[in-house]
Amino acid sequence: MHIARSSLSAALMATSVRAFSPAASSSFRSSAAISNLSSRTFSSTTSLNANVLKLTEPAKDLLPDVDVFIFDCDGVIWRGDSVIEGIPETLEKLRALGKKMYFVTNNSTKSRKGYKKKFDSLGLDVPAEEIFSSSFAAAAYLEQTNFKESGKKVYVVGEVGIQEELDLIGVPHFGGPEDGGKQPDMGPGGALPHDSDVGAVIVGFDRNINYYKFNMLIVY
Template identity: 75%
Template sequence: MKFVNVAITALTMARSVSAFAPSLASRSPAFIKPKIRSNAFTCSSLNMAQVGRLTEPAGQMLDKTDVFIFDCDGVIWRGDSVIDGIPETLAKLRAAGKKMYFVTNNSTKSRAGYKKKFDSLGLDVPAEEIFSSSFAAAAYLEQTNFKETGKKVYIVGEVGICEELDLIDVPWIGGPADKDKAPDMGPGGALPHDKDVGAVIVGFDRNINYFKIQTAQLCINENE
């Protein structure tokens, strides 16, 4: 039984970008194996708050940095609004030939969903540059050959995880479909659950309920 908690930090994802799903590159244009072998600069709302000002001229930093890794919420956008200066900054970095990757620990959207978000803000960001925790969960299952087990995944989370699992043809249950369900005690007090679930993925879920918690723990504790 696998348990995958996708609530990982954007910084952890940034450090692991090159390790996600090496076999996925040949399966779908949306899956890539980035080769980061040069200096990289990570930008998150946390380190932006900690750094008061650059300690070296901006030109020098740009000259020696080939890859920029950005968090999304609070760095690229705030809510449904792009942060001032971001379009110009990204355009200048692209014009300078810099590689950019955008990471987020929000699993409610897939990379396709985040692509639509970037588009809605007028930002031309290809799906290949987007790394969400929903993708990271799917990539982990792909790396560990989960599909070959013939098992299903139970999802405590939202549509982003579902869409990423669909891309790698891994069957799943749960997710948004379970938002209105209530815990059920079967005959004799038995708690029914799907015995074919071989992994539970838990991400941010705005419709968390006791049924999902019950099902997830039963799959983890009772299934092989």
């Protein structure tokens, strides 16, 4: 099995509940609505290719008609290490109105725990159960497919976020930041180590990508 990228859909993330706490499981079940929102939010005839209307002025009727808000993070909630102006007040207003909110990112460098810390550092009270990262999606997919029962390992090209999510579901792994300083043996007879127990490769953003990791990807 190869997971070409660690960014999977929010709908896929909402299918795996067994590896997480009861609170998280409840969030998974309720967040299944992400992929099947009521007709008040999206018309049943809306297609992926439909044109999305751009708001040219404040829509006074928007809030009463929308139950769930899904936010990207980088460039929407924060920019670098700074919260974007108006976001704290906006989120507070939506919570006061009883709206459900989810925060989605295809950045796998952090786990949900890591993103929770970032939200906290920006003064934003966001429960981990509302955070959907691609690192979490990859782990959720392995959990859904009962990968742990295979007894296989995962080779990681990526950063600590993927590793932390794999730890939560008890799936053994190696690679990641630990292979950042390694170089392949390019000399005569040079060979790469090969672990026959590797059953999946997860590839995410890796600031320390190198030829060793590329070669390991080819091996597996």
